[in-house]
Amino acid sequence: MAYQLPQLKRILIWLATSKEVTNFTYGLDSNNRLQLASIISLITQVDTNKVLSYFEEIEQDIDLRELIKTSICQGNSLDRNSSDANVQYGRRIGWYAFVRILKPKVVIETGIDKGLGSCVICSALLRNQAEGHSGQYYGTDINPDAGFLFTSPYDQVGKILYGDSIESLQLLSESIDLFINDSDHSADYEMEEYKVIQEKLSLKSVILGDNSHETDKLQRFAMNTNRKFIFFKEKPKKHWYPGGGIGIAWS
Template sequence: MKRAILRKLKRNRLINGVRRVLYATTYYNPKYLQILKWGFSSKEDTNYTYELKDGNVRYLAQTIAAVTGEPFARVMGYIEEAQHDKELENHVVEAIKSSPYTAFADFRTGFAKRLGWYAFVRILKPRVIVETGIDKGLGAVILCAGLLRNKAEGHEGEYYGTDINPEAGYLLTGKYKAVGHILYGDSIKSLQSFDRQIDLFINDSDHSATYEYNEYQTIKPLLTEKGVILGDNSHVTDKLSQFSIENGRNFVFFREEPREHWYPGGGIGISY
């Protein structure tokens, strides 16, 4: 009887439409609660910080293991190394508190996909890293933390970040600045005058598709034979995928799943 009534109701276009809409909202209702909580508890307006779900962190480690050929356990170990680095965490929190931007930042790390950046640094042992668009320097400081770990193991490396904002990179201080440099000005102009070979390149500047693609074209002759590109904009454009196809490079994409945050997450495009 109940099935017969349900079938009859489904034949009514209005009733069935309302039923379907209500069912679909169950996938999104938790986000509205997270938005309300974030709206009154967070001070961030851009470049949101958050942690990844535990399962998503494992996906990240498995993706990097597949790309690099490293065992999953070793990749996961590097990620956990960054997660448990209290000195790094304290540095970020204290640097935010003492900056002029405390009214617009939360006192936490929330490295998210940048944990993957760190794992690449620990695995590849790059001599030169370039990141375009450093903002406050959250990516810069975790990348330099990886370089310092490498240095302690006998592998030298340097970080170069670019940003058009002369106030960018305020987190890159203390011991982390010993292996980090900031090039202020237009990223492409900075890259055009860059005279070192690049082992790891991270695109995170102007997120227009054209500018992103032009960055890849600019650094193409500077990449080492096994140079890796990480695209921070690959959840929005397909330009790193396109560049990879044109240049015979492999490409994979990892998507973030933020924990208890309304933002759907970005990701990492990996060209190798």
């Protein structure tokens, strides 16, 4: 009960304060946040303090927070009505740091839902662009209503490809530097995405799997393509949800 009572309290607070019914948003526990920074440092060979500075950069981005708040509060769609305006980014701060460090020319995210991850990624691309490193974002989603948060200025460096993700990926001709799987969470579909992009990945590409807490597909893909793999497990701060994570595969 000593373990379960705090969790019950978090559930009751969530029921009273949150509108979210899926794709929950939350911050990371301070130790967990540092663990994520250390993992990214290990992979990219960038100092951990520099990684942490990128976390702070996106967490303190007032423009993005205001856009999210305005888009949710002024909207009437079902997605908006099941979204919290005071959003936290969770593991997406890791996505942001990877974009800031790797300076990718092409980033792909499959499955965008509200477009929160899209905005986080494109915020990093815009900052890279200001520093002289151009990059393009492509998001894919089968839901034609997905991505209501994805507006200016973030759509200046990205676009959403609506339709089946596999079909959209097959049509892409660009070399992919950073790939984020977050679409259909069935294991077979996840693996099919990796197979489709295999020949499109650049030599220094990094693959992030948002389903790696449920399947071993990214790890097996990494093994089959001579890549390294590591998994980061989220520990949400003051939230009942146990968290997802980031599977990371790199050469």
